[in-house]
Amino acid sequence: xxxxxxxxxxxxxxxxxxxxxxxxxxxxxxxxxxxxxxxxxxxxxxxxxxxxxxxxxxxxxxxxxxxxxxxxxxxxxxxxxxxxxxxxxxxxxxxxxxxxxxxxxxxxxxxxxxxxxxxxxxxxxxxxxxxxxxxxxxxxxxxxxxxxxxxxxxxxxxxxxxxxxxxxxxxxxxxxxxxxxxxxxxxxxxxxxxxxxxxxxxxxxxxxxxxxxxxxxxxxxxxxxxxxxxxxxxxxxxxxxxxxxxxxxxxxxxxxxxxxxxxxxxxxxxxxxxxxxxxxxxxxxxxxxxxxxxxxxxxxxxxxxxxxxxxxxxxxxxxxxxxxxxxxxxxxxxxxxxxxxxxxxxxxxxxxxxxxxxxxxxxxxxxxxxxxxxxxxxxxxxxxxxxxxxxxxxxxxxxxxxxxxxxxxxxxxxxxxxxxxxxxxxxxxxxxxxxxxxxxxxxxxxxxxxxxxxxxxxxxxxxxxxxxxxxxxxxxxxxxxxxxxxxxxxxxxxxxxxxxxxxxxxxxxxxxxxxxxxxxxxxxx
Amino acid sequence: xxxxxxxxxxxxxxxxxxxxxxxxxxxxxxxxxxxxxxxxxxxxxxxxxxxxxxxxxxxxxxxxxxxxxxxxxxxxxxxxxxxxxxxxxxxxxxxxxxxxxxxxxxxxxxxxxxxxxxxxxxxxxxxxxxxxxxxxxxxxxxxxxxxxxxxxxxxxxxxxxxxxxxxxxxxxxxxxxxxxxxxxxxxxxxxxxxxxxxxxxxxxxxxxxxxxxxxxxxxxxxxxxxxxxxxxxxxxxxxxxxxxxxxxxxxxxxxxxxxxxxxxxxxxxxxxxxxxxxxxxxxxxxxxxxxxxxxxxxxxxxxxxxxxxxxxxxxxxxxxx
Numbered sequence: 001x002x003x004x005x006x007x008x009x010x011x012x013x014x015x016x017x018x019x020x021x022x023x024x025x026x027x028x029x030x031x032x033x034x035x036x037x038x039x040x041x042x043x044x045x046x047x048x049x050x051x052x053x054x055x056x057x058x059x060x061x062x063x064x065x066x067x068x069x070x071x072x073x074x075x076x077x078x079x080x081x082x083x084x085x086x087x088x089x090x091x092x093x094x095x096x097x098x099x100x101x102x103x104x105x106x107x108x109x110x111x112x113x114x115x116x117x118x119x120x121x122x123x124x125x126x127x128x129x130x131x132x133x134x135x136x137x138x139x140x141x142x143x144x145x146x147x148x149x150x151x152x153x154x155x156x157x158x159x160x161x162x163x164x165x166x167x168x169x170x171x172x173x174x175x176x177x178x179x180x181x182x183x184x185x186x187x188x189x190x191x192x193x194x195x196x197x198x199x200x201x202x203x204x205x206x207x208x209x210x211x212x213x214x215x216x217x218x219x220x221x222x223x224x225x226x227x228x229x230x231x232x233x234x235x236x237x238x239x240x241x242x243x244x245x246x247x248x249x250x251x252x253x254x255x256x257x258x259x260x261x262x263x264x265x266x267x268x269x270x271x272x273x274x275x276x277x278x279x280x281x282x283x284x285x286x287x288x289x290x291x292x293x294x295x296x297x298x299x300x301x302x303x304x305x306x307x308x309x310x311x312x313x314x315x316x317x318x319x320x321x322x323x324x325x326x327x328x329x330x331x332x333x334x335x336x337x338x339x340x341x342x343x344x345x346x347x348x349x350x351x352x353x354x355x356x357x358x359x360x361x362x363x364x365x366x367x368x369x370x371x372x373x374x375x376x377x378x379x380x381x382x383x384x385x386x387x388x389x390x391x392x393x394x395x396x397x398x399x400x401x402x403x404x405x406x407x408x409x410x411x412x413x414x415x416x417x418x419x420x421x422x423x424x425x426x427x428x429x430x431x432x433x434x435x436x437x438x439x440x441x442x443x444x445x446x447x448x449x450x451x452x453x454x455x456x457x458x459x460x461x462x463x464x465x466x467x468x469x470x471x472x473x474x475x476x477x478x479x480x481x482x483x484x485x486x487x488x489x490x491x492x493x494x495x496x497x498x499x500x501x502x503x504x505x506x507x508x509x510x511x512x513x514x515x516x517x518x519x520x521x522x523x524x525x
Numbered sequence: 526x527x528x529x530x531x532x533x534x535x536x537x538x539x540x541x542x543x544x545x546x547x548x549x550x551x552x553x554x555x556x557x558x559x560x561x562x563x564x565x566x567x568x569x570x571x572x573x574x575x576x577x578x579x580x581x582x583x584x585x586x587x588x589x590x591x592x593x594x595x596x597x598x599x600x601x602x603x604x605x606x607x608x609x610x611x612x613x614x615x616x617x618x619x620x621x622x623x624x625x626x627x628x629x630x631x632x633x634x635x636x637x638x639x640x641x642x643x644x645x646x647x648x649x650x651x652x653x654x655x656x657x658x659x660x661x662x663x664x665x666x667x668x669x670x671x672x673x674x675x676x677x678x679x680x681x682x683x684x685x686x687x688x689x690x691x692x693x694x695x696x697x698x699x700x701x702x703x704x705x706x707x708x709x710x711x712x713x714x715x716x717x718x719x720x721x722x723x724x725x726x727x728x729x730x731x732x733x734x735x736x737x738x739x740x741x742x743x744x745x746x747x748x749x750x751x752x753x754x755x756x757x758x759x760x761x762x763x764x765x766x767x768x769x770x771x772x773x774x775x776x777x778x779x780x781x782x783x784x785x786x787x788x789x790x791x792x793x794x795x796x797x798x799x800x801x802x803x804x805x806x807x808x809x810x811x812x813x814x815x816x817x818x819x820x821x822x823x824x825x826x827x828x829x830x831x832x833x834x835x836x837x838x839x840x841x842x843x844x845x846x
Contacts, residue, residue, distance in 0.1 A: 040696070040697050042696055042697070047804060048609070048804075050608050050609055050610070051609075051610060057563055057564055057565035057568070058564075058565025058566050058567060058568060059565060060566065132570075132572070132573050132576065133563075133564070133573060133577070135565060135568065138570070189610075190610065209796070210609075210616070210619055210620075210796065211619075211620065211796030211797075211800055211801065212692065212693060212694070212794075212796045213692075213696055232696050234691075234692065234696050234794075235794060235796075236691050236692075236794040237791045237794060237800065237803075238671075238791050238792050238794070240675055240792075241675070241678060241690060241691050241792055241793065241794060242691075244675075244678050244679065244682060244683050244690045244691075245690045245691050247683060248682055248683055248686070248689075248690055250689060250690060250691065250696075251696075403556070404557075404807070405807070406556075406557030406558070406561050406562065406807065406808070406809050407555070407556040407557045409557065409561045410556050410557045410558060410561060411556060413569045414561070414569070414571075414574070425566070425567050426567065443568075443569040443570040443571065444567065444569045446569070
């Protein structure tokens with residue numbers, strides 16, 4: 001009986017392994033190609049997009065997919081600092097930066113065959129302005145009107161000079177939507193047009209299997225074509241599984257490879273890694289409503305306690321390097337390297353605390369019971385625990401409180417119920433992206449920092465009218481916040497892209513040419 | 526009998542109602558809100574928050590929200606997911622299939638293998654076979670599902686290249702018809718093996734202990750003393766009596782399996798109810814969560830009712846308690 005079972009089991013395993021060989025012959029592994037072009041390219045995705053409206057609320061699951069389905073006027077390339085052409089072929093500001101004119105390509109066609117014209121652009125941005133939930137809505141406050149002198153020219157008239165507007169158009173929630181489909185009288189967020197999206201990018205939607213995948217196919221209407229015939233975003237929630245699937249060639253690309261797998265994957269000759277840097281450093285943010293932290297000496301002392309090298313090495317395997325500049329150093333024209341956060345200096349930090357009138361208690365602490373609130377994942381809890389140990393050396397006792405993301409949001413950003421927290425988040429493409437985090441009364445200024453001079457400099461920086469002018473104001477603002485320290489930068493953010501080494505022309509290879517999640521150029525080596 | 530079933534039915538409905546209300550209150554009491562998810566990352570505008578809270582009625586007192594929820598339920602409506610903007614019923618129906626296929630297969634396999642092993646171990650109690658099998662069961666029952674799953678992926682997918690490491694179908698191949706079915710079964714092997722291995726111990730323990738218990742009953746000793754063949758005693762008296770608790774356990778575990786096996790579904794990227802629930806928890810998608818909990822409450826209540834009826838049929842004393 002037992003023998004029979006054993007034999008039956010063996011037969012089953014053999015049958016299945018034969019099937020597995022059979023399927024990889026016919027189904028095709030990633031090696032399948034025709035003259036450099038790629039038949040199927042599979043990208044790992046974490047979860048389902050909430051909808052296919054690319055201009056609604058920020059949706060990180062949709063964002064990379066949308067960049068392949070839709071076109072913006074301009075996009076940001078892999079540096080996240082350069083603007084590249086998408087639906088517009090040319091653009092220019094007028095002399096005082098109050099008018100931004102785009103000339104559209106005249107060969108773009110919607111997936112239903114209608115041409116893409118300036119009316120679509122006008123409709124899209126007017127709808128965004130009217131819908132406060134749209135990610136880009138707040139940025140539309142600076143637009144007084146949108147004019148369309150002809151089918152392929154769009155003019156944004158601004159209420160005040162604003163050099164940052166162009167860069168912002170290349171980031172989130174600015175995809176052009178087809179007016180003839182979307183302008184149907186239905187509310188924006190419930191619009192049926194999002195269910196069967198009509199698109200203008202290199203790919204169109206074939207299917208969305210909830211919890212499994214989003215499948216896009218090359219759209220023959222797209223004038224530049226695509227080297228990839230089918231682009232699949234395969235949903236794999238667990239990162240360890242995704243890493244195995246990538247090594248087995250079941251998927252071709254995953255972003256944000258966790259630091260723990262970095263060395264292994266680097267050693268694997270079938271895998272290439274690109275260190276994809278974002279201007280989104282991890283920052284320690286202080287709550288100015290907390291008594292001790294409202295004192296500048298305390299904030300400076302804490303800043304001097306931070307050992308960035310230790311954090312970079314131990315938590316991020318050295319991938320995410322220490323960041324000292326107040327504005328991400330990766331955006332070179334705007335960052336101020338002359339006014340960084342203070343260097344590490346344990347003795348100096350203790351002296352500062354003494355100066356501020358603190359005395360050591362019996363256990364050697366100057367300040368006790370500060371709470372460091374962080375959310376789970378992305379190395380934040382580990383970073384927090386190292387910070388706790390580092391702060392102990394200067395006599396500040398902190399307790400680390402880890403919550404799940406949604407709970408952290410409600411505690412920190414809604415209720416401002418925290419002492420110190422760690423926040424990442426995009427600060428590009430232009431320093432105006434930093435304004436919402438430090439200017440008085442702004443919604444993302446969770447620490448309630450306020451300095452009228454900084455507010456004014458940030459406003460002037462936006463106006464330009466040249467990049468050199470902007471840089472000057474922004475750098476001056478950075479000098480002030482490096483002194484007052486509403487936040488302290490810790491490490492830069494780098495999400496390694498890992499992909500099959502047989503591919504080239506990935507999104508990361510398109511600096512100055514295509515946007516940072518555009519997979520329509522991928523080819524086989 | 527009729528009165529007995531009626532009484533049980535009313536208890537069941539009441540239980541479901543209480544579970545529903547408790548779930549609703551617990552979910553509301555947890556920090557965070559679906560509005561945070563809706564607003565997207567990096568959007569902290571209090572005005573938009575207030576607007577959305579008003580739109581979904583979160584600005585109203587909890588008791589009013591509960592009333593609205595109950596009213597919808599009486600009309601048989603689970604409502605729409607706040608995040609996905611789709612009917613919750615539809616979302617759950619979509620995920621039930623993959624979950625039942627995986628859950629039922631594994632539960633049946635575990636039931637058969639676990640019970641056989643348990644009976645065998647009981648008959649050879651104290652002998653080497655029993656020690657080896659029981660020892661192995663302890664190991665598997667202590668093993669975390671997600672870890673075992675990952676180890677099996679590394680062994681069978683990465684090293685031996687026998688099974689795929691994730692998903693329900695091969696994304697590169699567009700299978701239809703019978704090939705699709707084979708593809709799904711093929712992809713199900715690893716998750717089903719993982720789940721079966723971790724489910725076997727509970728059936729093993731129940732089977733072993735109840736066989737041992739019945740074996741030591743006085744009437745069995747009497748049969749033995751009377752010289753009845755051991756095989757006959759075992760088939761006719763021991764096994765029949767010992768198998769009842771296994772059936773109960775199977776029923777109850779089936780009811781829970783309906784709502785998915787979260788860790789396995791996450792590790793193997795299996796698109797089932799467990800992941801739907803996990804996502805709903807992370808996004809605080811209240812209607813979806815309430816819907817899933819309701820389905821779980823109903824399935825447990827129905828199974829309990831069935832078990833009660835079967836027991837009452839088998840043992841008339843229960844009816845007149």
